[in-house]
Amino acid sequence: MSALPLLAALLAEALPGLTLRDWSLPAGDLLPWLPSVRAGIADPAALEPGERALLAGFRQRGEPLLGLDPIADAAADPAWEAAERLVWGAEGEPGALVLLRGRAGPLPEEIARIKLILGVRTAPESFELLLPAARLPALFERLRASAHSLAGPGWEAGGRALTPRLASLGLLAPIGAPLPVGRPDPVGLPQDLPEPAVLGGQARARLLLGALPAGTRLRLRFAGAEPGPVALLLDGLRQPTTAEAGGWLAARTASGSGQAAVLGLAWPGNAPAGLRLASIEVGG
Amino acid sequence: MESPRPPLLMAGPLPPARNGIADYAAALLGALSAEYDCFAACEDWLAEAPPGVRVVDPALAHRLPLGGRVLHQLGNNPDHGFVLRLLRRLPGVVVLHDPGLLHLHESTGEARETILAGMRHAAPRLAATYARHLREEGFSTRANHLLFDLAGEVLVRSTAVVVHSRFAARRLALTHGAAAAAHVAVIPHLLPPGPLPDRAAARARLGIGEGEFLVVTAGFAAAAKRLDWVLAALEGLPGMRWIHAGGVPPALAPRLAGRAQVTGHLEEAALADHIAAADALVNLRFPSLGESSGILARGLAAGTPCLVSDTAAYAELPREAVLHLPLAGGAVALAEALAALRAAPERRAALGAAGRRHAEAEMALSVIAARYAEVIEAARDRPPAPPPEPVLLRLRPDRAGIAVALSGRAGPCRLLIEAEPASLVTLSLAPEGLPAALLPPEALLRAVSWRPDGLLLDISLPG
Structure with a gap:
């Protein structure tokens, strides 16, 4: 930890x-x-x-x-x-x-x-x-x-x-105690979107999350539209995801390379119009 | 558990991209997976990789622990722009499917200076005259695509280069010099995995009658595939049925409409059906820079009689395996050959069988994958040649003197302006700024840095 x-x-x-x-x-x-x-x-x-x-x-x-x-x-x-x-x-x-x-x-x-x-x-x-x-x-x-x-x-x-x-x-x-959850601002994170956190109409997006240890839990929540068949990538490789209560999409980091983790999001075609990334949670 | 296979990254388009090289890459990846833990760097993160192969975002491919095993699939169209950019950051073996690359550069927004530099590198004397339209007027002629291959950068940045024909290898050596092309290896095009469909079954699926003579052309009908010759040849052979199994440019579509059935882009199974069903697969090229053909590989694998232009890579195929058509003959030679084939079923059968034997001996996927593995392993410890250093000129901060020193020069150039910091500060306060105070107007300033012995300017000069 x-x-x-x-x-x-x-x-x-x-x-x-x-x-x-x-x-x-x-x-x-x-x-x-x-x-x-x-x-x-x-x-x-x-x-x-x-x-x-x-x-x-x-x-x-x-x-x-x-x-x-x-x-x-x-x-x-x-x-x-x-x-x-x-x-x-x-x-x-x-x-x-x-x-x-x-x-x-x-x-x-x-x-x-x-x-x-x-x-x-x-x-x-x-x-x-x-x-x-x-x-x-x-x-x-x-x-x-x-x-x-x-x-x-x-x-x-x-x-x-x-x-x-x-x-x-x-x-x-103490060992096993829950640690604080990180809530970086999706708008304020480094990213390659033309408009921060606005995903609608984009085929893919990258956001720079920063250093995350292996196995860190990552949760995303979208707003503005249903995200549809979104693929989630970490450090360029597609990861399995689970849907959680409250509309969260969850995954875990595979490896802690010491380099800033890069979150990738991709859609077949483009992301639905109006879709934006509303919340990110790391850890917990 | 740790994979016992070493990792390998292959960069290139993959299906569902409508690109023959995407199909090639997918087939090769599948075969190399037996030897390597394969990753596929693809601009389409959701591309269809073979089972067990993970697609990786090319922007992050450098983070994989690859141990020097990188294989780039490079063709001459915009689908390969990301491969060229990745090669610049991540050297490796390059499969040069088409030594041309000018269209790739033009269609992916490469800087005009880069293109002009590539032209100069390929043919300095020709560039002085034939690059003039691009240099002075900003447009490129079709002739440029034949005169300049723009493969120089690839030769420099790669640890090895694979081409599919001796013609392509020779052309690279003649254009760029034997030393620059010393790391070029020839590996023939591969056969697609799995058997091609049975001819009778394919004809039944397509509704081709028993007595019909079916001529097939296939793939995207670029001008060099000479569908104009096919059209002219078949005008005199009204009894033959012609299907073009692929797309055609809009300008060509009306001309073909009255004679050929044009399918548009086909998925792999349908494409294979058309090729297997054909009585003659016509696969012409003129002009050719040495590019290879996946369509022809399928035709050979299917045992379909194949007719090719007697030029470039196609001229290297055994005379008994394909029917070579003389370039000078054009449509007439094609018409005669087709008529002769229609009249001689046993000749068609012999030609198809010989083509299949050649393909199975030389182009089998397992054989080709093994040869790739040899090249990849041999290239692991071979660093790419260092890029040539630009000329360094040490000059005083005198605009007229600098202009004289740069006169007649072209391309990248590095100037060290030897002066006290105070005098450079004064120059930088000139109303038009430091570059204009020092450089002639045609010079493009690319980078500025300060060194203890002066101001270092990286510039690019036209020409």
Whole structure:
């Protein structure tokens, strides 16, 4: 089990209105777990040609993925004007908090760190949140309160501020405990549709879901029309699906390659007029 | 459980695409499945792959653990645009069903610069004159399709190339040089899986009378299949019945209407019935660039007497297995041959039997699949030739000097503008922008990057 759903839930609870830039593609670690993630590639030169061509085909709210088009990257991004901004998978941007896996190296005087120990009790994962030292007390308290709010029976949650520049917080689930479900916004996900989440009249569509462990449950719900004989593909290969109560179409990821999972939808002919993708759920 | 067979990706159209290469690919995939764990990269994600073969989105094919086993099926029509694009990202063995490829490039939106570069690569001297219409006026003539094959890029990017005739292999070597074509192998066209229908049963299903002499042409009636010759030949042979088992271009349909029965595109079983029922399968080509014919393979397999043009790949077929028609003879030679066949049933039977023997010996699916496996395995560790580096010119940021340096050059070119950053910043503030401040108007700027020793510009020049 990955601790990322828990990390995302903790951030969403503690930082309402958070905007996040996930620079970890081709993995896309946090993309599936938060609704307002802008995806990017920190090192596009390292992409192999096929992966670069694949990622270049996606648009997120009409824009290319960050890191692939310097001109588009330099354009104003109203979403990035949010009060609380967070960067994952890159060194940071002015005014934004930085979240990373493992441990950051030495930090300047004015930067503090909150160590986050998250996941299942038998396999905890370690992250660090880097922030201005002046913000540590307030932000740590919000995170601690959120951890207690998320914790269920049998969970361990708690932490403390050790110095003005260092705090530590743990949130550990017992084995088998249900973890938070990710609900990425179908309109906000990177995709190759001419109009985000609008499927009607299209023969096929690709959406970039982000990193999903093998066997992750995926559920889709459509609106606007009956979806008809839709085929669901993950990472380019057709998967068996089941219809679930409430109009959900469910499948499971076959392999966790470490690269962002790509959801494909295809119809013989075209998707019915008016059809759109209304909801996506991952995990659970 | 892990599959003991190594993985293999085949890229190409599959049924229900109305494309002979789709049928070919499906047949070959089925046979290769015995040896490999096959995936089929197909633009139609819902295409009909043989049992046990999984269709994969070509955009994600690079993520499969293929171990260097990739087989591209490339033909000269827009159904193969995704194969060409995939080859550029995922090198492998290419089956070049038609060495032409100009129509593929033109019909799939390839950049004019790419097409012109391919023409220059194929025939530099011819390109100077015969590419003029495209270069200067933006249109392509039919002659271009014969003069320029545009297979140069495929030769460079592939780990091996398979063609179906020695003619095609020789043509590639003569056009592009022996070294560029050193990795070309010849594997004959394959026979479709399963037996063709019995002649009598097929004729009964189609309502062909015992005494009727049935001439069949088949497939999409492109101009090179010379249905005009067939039409002229059969005007003098009113007792013969002619069925065209396939589609025809709209311009040709009215001309055929009074003489031929045109079925339109047929599913495999119906197509096989028509071919098996025929007293003569006429499969002409002129001009030919060395393309192969699945229709002819079916005709040979069925034991149907086949008449072909004595040219290109067809000229390589044994004289006893098919009836070769001289190109110079045109409709007259065809009419004489058909009349002779009608008058000699024993000759028809001998011709059909010899054709079937040849096909079973040389074109059996299992034999062909084994030869493909040999090529695929041999090519695994052979990297594709590195693409040629564009010429690098080191120049000062002087527009007139750059124009002189570029004069007479054509195609891709790389300029290193050696200057202090400050002077380049000044140039970039010119009202028309940096490219116009440095480059002649005909130069197309493709990429810009900054290096410690200057500004690197990748450009493309016409011509």
